[in-house]
Amino acid sequence: MIHHISISAHNPEHVAQVLAEVLNGEAVEFFPNPGSYMVFPMDEYGTGIEIYPLDTKLIPGEGDEQGKFVHIANSSNFIATHAAISVTKTQEEIEEIGKREGWRTVRCNRDSFFDVMEFWLENQVMLELLTPEMAAQYLAATHPKNLKKIFSSDVAALSSR
Numbered sequence: 001m002i003h004h005i006s007i008s009a010h011n012p013e014h015v016a017q018v019l020a021e022v023l024n025g026e027a028v029e030f031f032p033n034p035g036s037y038m039v040f041p042m043d044e045y046g047t048g049i050e051i052y053p054l055d056t057k058l059i060p061g062e063g064d065e066q067g068k069f070v071h072i073a074n075s076s077n078f079i080a081t082h083a084a085i086s087v088t089k090t091q092e093e094i095e096e097i098g099k100r101e102g103w104r105t106v107r108c109n110r111d112s113f114f115d116v117m118e119f120w121l122e123n124q125v126m127l128e129l130l131t132p133e134m135a136a137q138y139l140a141a142t143h144p145k146n147l148k149k150i151f152s153s154d155v156a157a158l159s160s161r
Contacts, residue, residue, distance in 0.1 A: 004038075004048035005083050006058070007125050012037050012051040015121050018101055019049055022087055022094065022119070022129065033069045049083075077124040084116060084128040086135040091117060094129055113141035113150070 009015040016027035016037035025041035030050055039049045055071045087094070091107060094117045098105025104120040114137035116128035130138055140146065 002083070003046050004050060005081070006050035006052060007081060007121070008052045008054045008056055008079070009122055009125065010054050010077075011122070012053055016049075016051045018097065019051070019121070019127075022089055022097060023049075023085070024088055079125060082126045082128060084130060084138065086130045086132070086138075089129070089131065091131055094119060094131070114138040 012035060013027075016039050019025075019039045020027040023039060023041040025039050027037050027039050030036035030038040030052075033052055033056060036050060036052045036056070039051070041047050052069075053071070054077070055073055057070050057072050058067050059070055060067055089097075095105050098119060102123075104118065104123050106118050107115055108118050109115050114130075115134045116130055116138075117134070119127045119129045121127065141150070
């Protein structure tokens with residue numbers, strides 16, 4: 001189970017406020033890294049999303065020291081990190097929020113297994129939002145017996161190339 005993830009944004013406070021709206025949660029300052037925020041949906045799992053300023057990097061500490069935050073200019077506004085998150089909002093509500101923010105928001109199908117709403121924070125960080133209907137599709141597709149079928153057929157298809 002993933003309890004929290006971190007992403008970066010040009011405007012962490014605003015992104016945190018919008019995510020709090022989408023997740024029916026709350027946004028708070030993330031004091032370990034000034035200028036950062038954390039969004040909590042206030043669920044029983046302690047789920048959270050940390051939003052850092054765009055130039056924040058997490059680097060390993062020395063010896064027994066924990067990792068630390070440093071600020072280094074980014075070479076790109078895009079990242080590969082993303083997350084699929086179940087929400088209680090409808091597709092229409094997600095689309096309304098995306099439109100209001102000017103953020104790309106589109107329903108997509110993932111290889112005929114399940115649908116997601118691509119919700120592009122500041123048009124650079126993608127979250128896959130799953131409405132209750134989409135979450136049910138996702139859970140069915142990712143049931144262990146289905147994963148084994150999907151990936152064993154992918155392996156067979158790859159080895160025949």
